[in-house]
Amino acid sequence: MNSSSGDEATLNEVLEHCNDLRLAPIPDVGSLPERYTGTLGHFPVYFPEEIAHAAGLLPVSVLGGGNRLELKHADARMGSFVCSICRSTAELGLNGSLNGLTGFITHPICDAAKHLAGIWARNFPEQLSEILYLPQNVNSPGAVRYIAAEFQRLRGELEKRSGRGVDDDALRHSIRIYNQNRRLLRELYALRRDEPWKLSCTESYLLTRARTRMPCEDHSVLLERALAAARRRTLPSQDKPRVVLVGGFCEQPPIEMLEAIDSNCHVVDDDLLIGLRWITADVPEKGDPIWQLAESFVERSAASPVQHDERKTKEGYLMEMIGASKADAAVLTAAKFCEPGLDEQVAWAKHLDGTNIQYLVLEFEEKMTSFEQMAMQLETFAESLLFAVAA
Amino acid sequence: MTGKAVGAAANIADTAAAFDGRIEGQRLMRDWYKALEEAPARGQHVANVFVMGNAVEILRAFDFQLVFPEINSLQTGVRKTSEEYLRLSEDYGMSPDVCSYVKADVGLILKEHEHPAGRIPRAHIAIASNMCSTFIKWAEIWERLLKTPTFVLDLPGQRAGNWRVRPGDAQHAADARWVEAQFQDLIHRCEAITGKRFDLDRLAEVEDRVNKMVAHWNNVMALNRVCPAPYNAMLDGLTYIGIMNVYRGTPEGVAFMRNLEAQLKTKVARGEGRVAEERYRLLFSGTPCYVSMRRLVELFETWGGVFAYSDYLTFAAGGMDAGDLAYDTSRPLESLAEVTALAAQRGLSNQFFAHERLAQQIRDYAVDGIVFHGIKSCRFVSSGMADTRDYLNKRLKMPSLYIESDLIDPRYWSDAQIKNRVDAFFETLRQSGGAPPAGKSVPPATGRAA
C-alpha cells in the first residue's frame, strides 16, 4: 500500500467510525471511560461542555432523531407545527432512548426548545432537567457577570448529580482539553476553506459530529489523525462553485442532503453544529475558569440566528463568512417549522438580492428521505454559477 | 350610617353600575390610536414595546409614546382586515409557518404604516424581551427594515420544574442584579435618544400607578372566582387586559381599573353573571383567535359555559397578577428590577412549565374543564400544550378540549369543525355528570386592597 492509499484508508476508517457514532444511541454508562460517571444531554446550540467534563459527566449533544426514527409517542405530545428536532427529541425521551442520561439541558434559543424543559419536568422528573438561561442580551454591561452566575449554578447542580466536586483546577484542565479540540476544529475548517477538494462538507460534518458521542480528548486524537490524512490527500481540485451553507445551526440537515450539496459545490464554510464551535479562540487558561468561560461566550464567539448580538447582524456575519471563505454564492437553508431559521432565510435572501452574490433557498427537515428534487435544484444552481463565472 | 353616607354609597353603586368596562375600554383604545397618530406632530418620541417584559415604567418616565405592535396586529384581526396584511407579507417572502402577528406587522410596514385604526408612527427605539423568543426576531425585522435601534431585555426565566425563587433569595438577587444592569443601560440609551435626564421621581410616580392598577387587576381576576362569574375572561377580559397593557402606569389606567373593580363587585353583590345561567366554569389556556373570538365564546356560552380564567390574562400582562408583586417606590429602580425578574418568571412559567400554574388555577377558579387553544404559528403557547393536557388529564382527571386555529389568520378558522368539537365536549361533560344548572359554590374573591 502506498502512503496515499494508506491515508485514504485511514480517513475512510475514521469516517466510518464517525458515521457509526452518528447513528449510535447515547453511550451506555457502563461503557464510559473510567473518569466518567454518567452522561449529560444538551440541546443545541451552545453548552459549556467543560463544566460537565470537569464533573465527570460525558456531554452528549441531543440532536434529534435523524431520518430513521419513527415517532410513536411525540405526535400526541407536540403539535405537528413544531420543528422536527424538538419532536424527535421528545420521542427519544418518551421511547426510553435517553433514560441513561443524568440530565438534559436546553436553552432559551427559541420557544420550542424552552418547552422541552417542561416536557422533561413532566415526564422524566428523576432526571436533572433545566433551561440554562444564556442571555439574549450580551451587550449590556453585566452580561458576563450574569453568565458566570448561571455557569456557577450549573456547576453546583452537576456536582450534586455526579457526586464529584468541580474545583477550579479541574475546570482549567477541561478548558485546556477543549482549547486543543477547538484549535483542531479551526484547522478542519481552514483546510476546507483553502483546499476544499481535500475534505467535503459531509466528511467535515461527520468528523465534527463525532464529538457529540465521545470524550473530547479522544475526539482530538481522532481529528488529528483525520486532518493529517486529509492534508496529504492527492485528490484533484474540481470545477465546482464555492458556496457557504447556512441554516444548520440547530436542527441538522440529513447527511444525504449534505452529500447532494457536496456533489455540486465546494462548501467552504457553514454553520453546521455551530454550538460545538461557538467559542472561536482559546479560552484563557489562567484566572477564574468560570469567568473565562462566561467571557468567552460574549467576547470570543460565533453567531447564529438564535443569538441576538448588536455587534453581529445576521446579514453581517453571513457576508463575513462569504468574504473570508472567498465563496461565490450561498445556500440558505432553514429547517421546516423553525421560526427563527425561516425568518433569517428571508432576511438573508433579501440582503443578497442587493448584492451580486447568488443564492439558493432550500428548506429541509431532519426526517426527510427523498432528495431527488433537491439534487436537481442544486445541479441547476451550480451550473448557473459556473456559467456566470465563465461568462 | 347617616342619610348622607347612605346617599353617597348609593351614588358610588350607581356610578359603578353605569360603568361598562368594554365600552370604556374601546373608547380608551380609540384615544390611544389617536395619540399614536398625533405623536409625530407633538414631537413625541415613540417606543415599540411588547406586552411581556417591556420596561414600560422607564419609558413612561421619559415620556415615550408607546406602540404595542402585537396589539396593532391583533386589531387587524378584530377589524377583519388581517388577511390583507398577512398576504402582503407572504408575497414579500414570509413563511406561512411564522407568527401571524409578525406577518401582519410586516404587512403594515409594507403598507407604509397604514393601520385600520390610524397611522402608526415609526419608533425611535424598540424593547424586545426574551419572554417570547419571537419578540427578538420581530425586533430584528424593524432593525433591518426601519433601522429602529433595538434593546433586548433579557429576563431569566424559570429554569426547571418546581423552581422556587423567593424575593430576596440568592437566585432572585442574581437575576435582579442582571435586570437592573440592563435597565441602567437602557436608561442611558433613552437619555441619548430623548436628550432628557432620567428622573427617579417620575419613575416612582409611574410605579405607584402601576401598583394601583395591579392591585385592582388582582381583585378583578379574583372576582371571577365567584359563581356565577361576572365576566368572561376571553371576551370582556381581553378588553381589560388591553387597557392593563396600553395604559399601564397612567392615571387613565388607574381610573379604569378602579371603576372596573367597583362595577364587577356590584355585579357580584347582585349575583349577576356573565351568562344568564352559568352551568360550566371553564379555563381557557392559550392565546385568543381575534378574528373569531366572539363566535368562539358564543359556542361555549350557548351551553352555559363561561371562561372564568385564562392563563392569557396572566402571561399577556407580563406575570404581574401573582398577588404579591408591588414596587417599593422608595427605591424605584432596584425594586423595578426585582419585581420584573419575578414577574417574568411567573409569566414565563405559565407557558414552559404550564402544568404547575394550571393545576393551581384549576383549583382557584373551581373549573369543570380546560379548553386548550393551539396556535400553529405560536410556539410560545402551543409547543408544550398537548403534553400539558396529557399530564393534567392523567393527574387531575380534568376534562379538556383541544381546538386549533390562529391568532388573526381567518384562513385557519373552521367554524363547523370547531362547533362539532365544542358540542361534543359539552355532551361528554353532561354525560359524565358535570356541573348542574345554577352552578356551584366556589370560594369568595380574595383580592388585595389598592
Ligand code: SF4
Ligand atoms: S430548529 Fe429552530 S425552532 Fe427548532 S429548536 Fe432549533 S431553533 Fe428552535
